[in-house]
Amino acid sequence: MNINLRFGMHGDIQLIHDQKDLIDGLVIPGHILAYQAASTSVFITSMFDKYYVIDPMTFILQNPKGVHLNDKGNLRPSVGKLINLYYPPLIEKLDDLEIDSKFRPHHIDDIDEFCKNVYEFQMTIVKNESKSSKASKYLDRYKRTKPTKPKYIIPPYFRFSDLSDPWYDFTLECAKITLNLSKLPVYPVISCPARSLNTELIDRISNDYSEFKGVVIWIDNMNEIATTSDEIQKVKNLLGKLSKSEKIIEVLYGGYMLMATCKDFLHSISHGILYTQHKSYEMTPGGGGVPERYYIPKFHEFRSMSQTDLILHKHPDLICDCEVCQAIFHGNPDNIIKFRDNPDLLRQHFLTVRRRECTSLESMGVDLLKANLQKTYDDYHDSTSQLPNPDAFLSYSKMRGLEYLIEWNNGI
Numbered sequence: 072m073n074i075n076l077r078f079g080m081h082g083d084i085q086l087i088h089d090q091k092d093l094i095d096g097l098v099i100p101g102h103i104l105a106y107q108a109a110s111t112s113v114f115i116t117s118m119f120d121k122y123y124v125i126d127p128m129t130f131i132l133q134n135p136k137g138v139h140l141n142d143k144g145n146l147r148p149s150v151g152k153l154i155n156l157y158y159p160p161l162i163e164k165l166d167d168l169e170i171d172s173k174f175r176p177h178h179i180d181d182i183d184e185f186c187k188n189v190y191e192f193q194m195t196i197v198k199n200e201s202k203s204s205k206a207s208k209y210l211d212r213y214k215r216t217k218p219t220k221p222k223y224i225i226p227p228y229f230r231f232s233d234l235s236d237p238w239y240d241f242t243l244e245c246a247k248i249t250l251n252l253s254k255l256p257v258y259p260v261i262s263c264p265a266r267s268l269n270t271e272l273i274d275r276i277s278n279d280y281s282e283f284k285g286v287v288i289w290i291d292n293m294n295e296i297a298t299t300s301d302e303i304q305k306v307k308n309l310l311g312k313l314s315k316s317e318k319i320i321e322v323l324y325g326g327y328m329l330m331a332t333c334k335d336f337l338h339s340i341s342h343g344i345l346y347t348q349h350k351s352y353e354m355t356p357g358g359g360g361v362p363e364r365y366y367i368p369k370f371h372e373f374r375s376m377s378q379t380d381l382i383l384h385k386h387p388d389l390i391c392d393c394e395v396c397q398a399i400f401h402g403n404p405d406n407i408i409k410f411r412d413n414p415d416l417l418r419q420h421f422l423t424v425r426r427r428e429c430t431s432l433e434s435m436g437v438d439l440l441k442a443n444l445q446k447t448y449d450d451y452h453d454s455t456s457q458l459p460n461p462d463a464f465l466s467y468s469k470m471r472g473l474e475y476l477i478e479w480n481n482g483i
């Protein structure tokens with residue numbers, strides 16, 4: 072299974088370069104590439120030994136009008152840039168929308184033009200921008216750069232709730248139009264919530280997308296810690312059905328649970344460095360800063376630094392044995408404080424552990440996988456769920472336990 076890192080912030084560029092052996096490829100969000108075109112393009116060309124794809128992020132258009140506007144009531148620059156590139160008539164149409172209404176498929180009245188623009192953007196931007204005059208100031212940063220084409224093209228796509236949602240047909244039409252246009256392979260993104268995945272929908276998806284060699288699945292807002300075994304099974308059914316036609320299946324926004332459940336069907340998984348293991352289509356792109364957190368390898372989940380502190384003091388055997396953590400902790404949980412001075416090490420630790428998880432899953436049978444999850448639950452659930460929650464100390468509540476491991480086990 073490949074790990075495709077979802078690019079998020081320019082502040083991570085140095086880290087990605089240093090740790091590039093831990094990843095296989097990059098997913099570049101279109102709004103970041105459009106808005107910071109020269110610097111992002113030069114970064115991509117400097118990673119020429121890794122493949123990349125450009126996520127066109129067209130689902131952003133499904134947000135209510137208010138989400139597209141900043142505090143002053145102006146169109147957010149990153150969204151404005153995307154609309155101008157993909158379908159400029161939408162700028163005027165946005166003016167006519169009420170603040171809480173959304174675009175509908177009919178607002179994109181020239182679907183061929185829209186698909187062509189989204190395609191051209193992916194085909195040309197990196198090459199053009201890395202030669203632009205703006206690029207020269209970033210070029211010095213890297214020893215070598217070389218523009219390459221994306222590994223495949225992603226057609227415009229939108230999240231749908233079920234088959235009656237007009238965005239389902241619109242997304243499929245965009246995929247077919249793009250397939251006719253494209254000189255590169257085309258992998259459509261299919262995005263819906265797990266609860267919608269009944270047999271009828273799974274059969275339709277499998278039929279409707281039969282002519283594509285690859286697809287990218289995004290289960291909307293599938294938080295691995297909160298998901299149910301029923302939802303996990305539905306996702307597994309979809310991927311199992313698609314894999315029967317020997318498609319290449321990639322997943323956007325996933326973590327250990329999806330990797331473990333679908334390891335036999337999945338070609339690659341993608342996520343951010345410490346965040347975006349799941350994502351809702353309703354989230355505003357480019358939110359503010361987020362607190363640092365630590366990935367506890369045995370738990371296969373992130374905890375806040377203050378929760379991790381308590382958990383590791385209670386169970387020093389949970390201290391990770393990767394090179395990063397050995398150098399930080401020297402076996403003493405008090406040393407967790409050292410991450411504060413060098414938060415990049417939290418990212419380095421996570422990428423190291425994720426690569427290990429990926430490798431170990433490849434040779435692990437389902438029985439052992441399930442036994443491991445059960446043992447982690449048995450060993451740590453009770454004591455973890457009795458610890459005070461330092462992130463909510465005023466309410467005297469306890470920390471969340473590891474119930475999710477049981478859901479995973481039942482789903483797998």
Ligand SMILES: [Zn+2]
Nearest residue numbers: 391393396420
């Ligand atoms: Zn570690």
